[in-house]
Amino acid sequence: MAEAFDEFDELELEEDDETEEGKYLTFNLDNETYGLEITYVTEIIGIQKITEVPELPEYVKGIMSLRGQIIPVVDVRLRFSKPEREYDERTCVIVVEISDIMVGLIVDGVAEVVAIPEEEIVPHPDLNETDEQQFVRGIGKVGTAVKLILDCQKLLEDDEMENHNQEA
């Protein structure tokens, strides 16, 4: 009996894994398509009024209110050192939550949710441990298309480099 139960539990877990893991929310910036692990994504909302907060890095656009909760918003374009672009009706805010920190990511628009099995993801060719600025964890293949898989954790880490520069 007990064994049967155990097996059942495992089955359920695997099913859970299938729904969350290996699925990516993809969005486009210029010509590239990026993928965010769907487990981190809380919701996607249209662009809202953002209150500027002074003295922050340029890519932190400010704060906005998400049903009474105040969350910071980061412009992903600026974060990736791409030129800024006017927000339009396609501009979206992807709200992600990682280890209790909620952040809104401004993107040009979301594309779709795709499943990319781990074996279809190849590591970034230049990735090494010390590279602070590398947000791309790996490159996923979906048919002939290529999706850049983002390291969410890293995306939210403040860059140490910049901080040191400011202090100096």
Added chain:
Amino acid sequence: MAEQYMNDPMQEVFIFETSQQLEQMEQSVIKTEALGSYPSETINEIFRIMHTIKSSAAMMLINNMSILAHTTEDMFYFIREEKPAVIDVSTLSDLVFEGIDFMKQELEKIKAGAEADGNPEILTDKIKEHLKQLKANNNLTDSQVINNEPVKEKYYISSNKAAKISEPKSYQAVLQFDEDCGMENIRAFTVLHNLQEITEAFRSTPEDVINDPDCVETIKRDGFILQINTPEPKEKLEAFFHSMAFIDQIEIVELDKTREIQEEICGLLSEDTISVPQSKEALTACLTNKEAVVNNGNQSQSMISVSVEKLDKLMNLVGEMVISEAMVTQNPDLKGLVLDNFSKSARQLKKITNELQDMVMSIRMVPLGPTFFKMNRIVRDISKKLGKEINLEILGEETEVDKNIIEQIGDPMMHIVRNSADHGIEAVETRIRQGKPRIGTITLEAKNAGGEVLIIIRDDGKGLSRDGILQKALENGLVGDEAANMTDTEVFNLIFLPGFSTKDAVTEFSGRGVGMDVVAKNIEAVGGNILVESVEGQGTTITLKIPLTLAIIEGMNIRVGESCYTLPIMSIKESFIPKAEEVFRDTDQNEMIMIRGKCYPIMRLKEHYKVKTGATAIEDGILIMLEGETKTTCLFADELLGEQQVVVKTLPRYIRRMKKIQGLAGCTLLGDGNISLILDVNGLIQKRLKN
């Protein structure tokens, strides 16, 4: 063992009550020590507390605490019963304190979800040793008074029972309970239960007080009638009934037909119809009830303890409500409309919301007293260790502060008091040589001042040495050549810099040089600040300025370009539209304005925070005069948007982690759903000075 009780309400109650009792005990022991002897109330109190903790700890399966409490209880049992003439108060207090510390530590472990695994043996051995010595000193080695009934509840009237004398007599007693005491049947049961200690032969009307639903009414109407057969004199019975709670009138009549009633009662007794229910549940129910009545008196009925978490939630809800209220009453759809009835209702709503908010705030306010009294212990420990004589004076302990703030300032206060006792107050000989009173004094004072609470820690010790501080600061590279020109206040503020400590020798209590900067940080974290004043040779005064509450402030919303900021009303002195010709610049291009013969610097938010939009010409905007801690300054903004109560929210963690933005206290949601940044006036002024 402890894990299974995680978040268990029973455990919560245990932790809460036990820590309160320990706190209470600590205070009484400190008071006692000053007296030099243990008065019997204190002994009884300690005994009672230890007894309670012993039982409750045993119930919670926390054996080490139970064992320790038991040993301590034994010691005080001996002291209480034998009243030994020679008591080493200081050693005894030390032992009790050690015990309290041990238990507090265990409680912390349980709170953290760990197992209470401390070993009480060293301590219990010490206590036992002390008890032995006590006995030896008082020639009572063979005393039979050993409290060897660890778990059974004790009833201290029992000694009366032994004194049975002479012929039994019969009485009839009619008891009237207080009119509004409620639960008459339970009260009656308590009487019956306690009566058993005196005599076994009695009968009551109504008979079955617990199960008879009508008996409450009967007792109310006719009184509670008891027929008692006892050898005790009438006075004793009267005294006994008087000692019970909620009894209004007692009427005792000695009955002549002693024999008859006695027989009748005996008959009843043998027939086993005695009316005291013996079921364990009923007994415990009644016991708890009795205890509650005895311990807390009438207060217990009007007090309730609520978890802080719930209060926080309530607070948040009220905060949201304040915002929604503003959203409704200041709705843009209503602009330009004349709505008399609506405005009337809106005013009413505003009034109620404000009252509700004040109420919630007042619930969260707790007096500083307990935090202050904790310092007693620190001062005691230090003065004992260092052989100093220090008196701690406490003033204004009834001053109330928000619960969250109290939690934050406990540690900083402790640091400062510790510093005063350790470094400030001199040794006895030095004090006498300098013509100071032999006993040093540390004063802890709290008082309300506007929207702030001042906590003043004053000592009459040696004070801060300007030269000493400067020299040290120079050595550590904290100051440069400007040192000679610094004011005393500036010099004294150096002690709050990280890595600064004037005391060369590191003592057990302080002097590692990590203290004061942490203090400053903690106080700043709650939006307060520290002022130091000192006269060398006469003492030091450290003042902590703490905001009353963190949560809701009266704010003035201002606009700069497209951004909205909120200023605390408290810091605004006035606002006016300046004329271009009134403004002038010094050689460093700092803008200033002359108002009523006084010169004030002008600070443009637009420039400070690099806002891209907004007025540049001085006559297009408005100047708001802000009064800070030390300086007054004029802030330039586009326009005033209006007054509003705002709920202070911290900036998101992501941003706080990135950078501490000087001059920003937090943010808030406005009536229209937009976010406004709350400005911190002192931070702004400091920021301006730095630039």
